[in-house]
Amino acid sequence: MKSNAKDSEKLSTEGSLSKPMPYFVFLVFLVCIFYAVAFVYHPYSYTANPHQSEFVQFEIPSRPKPKSPDKTNLSHIVFGVAASGKQWSKRKSYIQQWWRPNETRGFVWLDEKVEAGADEKNLPPLKISGDTSQFKYNNSEGDRSAIRISRIISETLRLGMEDVRWFVMGDDDTVFFPDNLVRVLQKYDHNYYYYIGSLSESHLQNIHFSYNMAYGGGGIAISYPLAKALEKMQDMCIQRYPHLYGSDDRIQACMAELGVPLTIEKGFHQYDVYGNVFGLLAAHPIAPLVSLHHLDLVEPIFPNMNRVQALEQLKLPSEHDSAGLMQQSICYDQDRRWTISVSWGYTVQIFRGTIYAREMERPSRTFYNWYPKAGYTGYPFNTRPVNLKRCQKPFVYFISNATYNSQIDKTVTEYSSHRIPRMRCSWIKADPSQIDRVEVYKKPNPYLWDKPPRRNCCRILPSKNNGTMVIEVGDCKEDEIIVLR
Numbered sequence: 001m002k003s004n005a006k007d008s009e010k011l012s013t014e015g016s017l018s019k020p021m022p023y024f025v026f027l028v029f030l031v032c033i034f035y036a037v038a039f040v041y042h043p044y045s046y047t048a049n050p051h052q053s054e055f056v057q058f059e060i061p062s063r064p065k066p067k068s069p070d071k072t073n074l075s076h077i078v079f080g081v082a083a084s085g086k087q088w089s090k091r092k093s094y095i096q097q098w099w100r101p102n103e104t105r106g107f108v109w110l111d112e113k114v115e116a117g118a119d120e121k122n123l124p125p126l127k128i129s130g131d132t133s134q135f136k137y138n139n140s141e142g143d144r145s146a147i148r149i150s151r152i153i154s155e156t157l158r159l160g161m162e163d164v165r166w167f168v169m170g171d172d173d174t175v176f177f178p179d180n181l182v183r184v185l186q187k188y189d190h191n192y193y194y195y196i197g198s199l200s201e202s203h204l205q206n207i208h209f210s211y212n213m214a215y216g217g218g219g220i221a222i223s224y225p226l227a228k229a230l231e232k233m234q235d236m237c238i239q240r241y242p243h244l245y246g247s248d249d250r251i252q253a254c255m256a257e258l259g260v261p262l263t264i265e266k267g268f269h270q271y272d273v274y275g276n277v278f279g280l281l282a283a284h285p286i287a288p289l290v291s292l293h294h295l296d297l298v299e300p301i302f303p304n305m306n307r308v309q310a311l312e313q314l315k316l317p318s319e320h321d322s323a324g325l326m327q328q329s330i331c332y333d334q335d336r337r338w339t340i341s342v343s344w345g346y347t348v349q350i351f352r353g354t355i356y357a358r359e360m361e362r363p364s365r366t367f368y369n370w371y372p373k374a375g376y377t378g379y380p381f382n383t384r385p386v387n388l389k390r391c392q393k394p395f396v397y398f399i400s401n402a403t404y405n406s407q408i409d410k411t412v413t414e415y416s417s418h419r420i421p422r423m424r425c426s427w428i429k430a431d432p433s434q435i436d437r438v439e440v441y442k443k444p445n446p447y448l449w450d451k452p453p454r455r456n457c458c459r460i461l462p463s464k465n466n467g468t469m470v471i472e473v474g475d476c477k478e479d480e481i482i483v484l485r
């Protein structure tokens with residue numbers, strides 16, 4: 001042992017620069033090391049083979065390859081939807097909006113048996129959650145159903161389904177966009193521990209619960225091995241937190257014990273807001289739209305429709321180009337001095353004058369804070385007032401149709417004017433009120449999220465009809481910038 005230590009000591013002094021050795025000795029030394037290493041890693045390279053080339057190639061050991069190199073698809077995801085018997089007859093219509101029989105896998109977990117109505121189509125199979133009466137719960141503001149709901153992933157795992165890579169849970173008033181969920185999860189190696197979701201829109205909620213927590217209504221994605229680890233410890237873990245409020249903070253408490261941080265994906269939307277989410281959807285972060293939540297609390301996302309009809313309005317654009325849904329692009333009508341913002345598949349807005357991209361990318365405050373007293377300083381992200389200047393009340397257009405033109409390989413989305421009373425404004429001559437229809441051309445791009453995020457660009461095209469504005473949306477050119485010249 002000792003002599004070994006000495007030998008290596010000797011070697012290291014000899015190799016040091018303080019005592020330079022003759023050049024050829026050094027070379028011989030290097031060559032020896034090369035062959036020694038080559039022999040160790042490839043002992044068979046030296047067998048006499050007349051056909052072998054002079055140069056012996058050997059592989060550098062590489063990192064282990066992922067076990068399943070094939071891409072994650074919808075069939076690898078199992079959903080667990082938290083529901084209650086009381087609200088079932090109303091809330092199931094939200095699930096019907098996104099559930100795809102024979103494509104999506106998973107269950108609705110209820111607290112009690114429900115009457116099967118005539119309209120039970122397009123729903124996941126129903127299950128009754130296990131008994132949780134033995135668990136402690138003493139939060140005076142919450143409801144002990146939180147314990148039942150926090151165990152959905154563990155209970156789903158125990159069903160032993162095959163080829164599961166991810167468990168995703170959400171509420172009965174959560175609407176998922178399954179193709180975008182797949183796009184997000186594809187980025188992560190499901191063989192490792194991942195806890196993915198997003199925060200609340202309320203800074204106070206995040207302070208109160210945690211900035212490390214995936215909010216349950218926005219959706220929580222947990223990789224299979226992490227779900228296995230959770231399942232083993234969760235029932236004991238839950239008993240340590242009888243004072244917590246909900247199901248998602250109970251899951252987060254266990255994640256903290258497992259040492260697994262939250263991976264934030266900005267397309268999961270808890271929507272802890274009141275009022276109109278228009279501002280948030282018109283300036284969506286540059287990330288795929290994965291979910292919407294609290295649809296009972298906020299106004300319908302389109303005017304003059306009920307909540308479910310409004311969601312149905314997103315179906316057409318989503319079918320044509322789900323990756324591009326709600327992606328904002330900003331451009332300028334150079335002649336008329338207008339700023340245009342497109343939230344693809346949802347809305348187009350025209351503003352008089354120049355509004356810089358850094359303003360336009362901030363959601364306008366059409367919504368209210370979860371804690372009404374908190375106001376605009378209570379958001380954990382930037383917002384802007386609805387009208388930046390008096391004359392900059394936007395002209396708003398909502399999607400009315402979406403088609404795909406195979407001859408030009410482009411989607412054609414139409415947006416119709418939402419007329420509201422407004423003050424006269426002679427500040428900028430050109431008046432957008434003559435425009436009652438906007439037509440947007442865009443090449444569908446299912447691979448949009450396979451590369452680093454970048455905002456799409458939009459460009460105003462000439463139009464034969466004064467009442468119609470024609471816009472093209474697509475990849476920005478390498479050095480294209482968003483400015484009014």
Ligand SMILES: *[C@@H]1O[C@H](CO)[C@@H](O)[C@H](O)[C@H]1NC(C)=O
Nearest residue numbers: 068070071072073074075076
């Ligand atoms: C999903 O991937 C699996 C391989 O892991 C494959 O067998 C299956 O056909 C794929 N499903 C779809 C819908 O592409």
Ligand SMILES: *[C@@H]1O[C@H](CO)[C@@H](O)[C@H](O)[C@H]1NC(C)=O
Nearest residue numbers: 099100101102103121122123
């Ligand atoms: C789903 O699959 C089953 C069995 O393959 C089939 O009987 C049923 O019609 C399918 N349902 C739908 C909506 O495609």
Ligand SMILES: *[C@@H]1O[C@H](CO)[C@@H](O)[C@H](O)[C@H]1NC(C)=O
Nearest residue numbers: 136137138139140241242243
């Ligand atoms: C809830 O129970 C725990 C443990 O029994 C106790 O430490 C805590 O003070 C209780 N909290 C409330 C609000 O009663």
Ligand SMILES: *[C@@H]1O[C@H](CO)[C@@H](O)[C@H](O)[C@H]1NC(C)=O
Nearest residue numbers: 316400401402403404412414
């Ligand atoms: C949408 O456009 C298609 C093709 O132009 C047309 O057939 C259809 O009637 C339109 N739908 C609505 C609601 O305008």
Ligand SMILES: *[C@@H]1O[C@H](CO)[C@@H](O)[C@H](O)[C@H]1NC(C)=O
Nearest residue numbers: 430434463464465466467468
């Ligand atoms: C369209 O606008 C131009 C210029 O403002 C005007 O000359 C023309 O008459 C308008 N056409 C229609 C059909 O309104």
